[in-house]
Amino acid sequence: MEGTVTASLFFIVFGGFLTFTAILNWRHRREEKINLLEAAILKVAGTEPLPLTRLDRILQTFHIIMASIFGPFLLFLGIAMMVDQLGIIP
Known part of the structure; x- marks a missing residue:
């Protein structure tokens, strides 16, 4: 039980x-x-940063998409686990 609460908080x-x-x-x-x-x-070093390449932009967009998918999913999963452990909804 305690491990589930810890996992849900995580x-x-x-x-x-x-x-x-x-x-x-x-x-x-x-x-x-x-x-x-x-x-x-x-x-x-006294230099300027290099401009972003096309691959940099693609990976940045991929990161945003993955965070947009997995962030709310993990948040919902954690809340559902917490509600289940606390017995709020019978």
């Missing part, structure tokens, strides 16, 4: 994170962004 947190990531990335999908580590390295 699914809720991870599903919520994926859903949040999908929404955030969907809103800003046309912006070119780099992470902080890459920005620091480029600043030290």
Whole structure:
């Protein structure tokens, strides 16, 4: 029983994170962004970041689609497991 509650909490947190990531990335999908580590390295090197290639755009879109599918699914699964364990719905 306790393992199921832990798993459901994990699914809720991870599903919520994926859903949040999908929404955030969907809103800003046309912006070119780099992470902080890459920005620091480029600043030290004194160079500009390379432009995104077509493959980069395809993989970014794939990431958004997968997060949009699995995020709500895992969130729903975690909530359903929690409701089942707590016995809210008989």
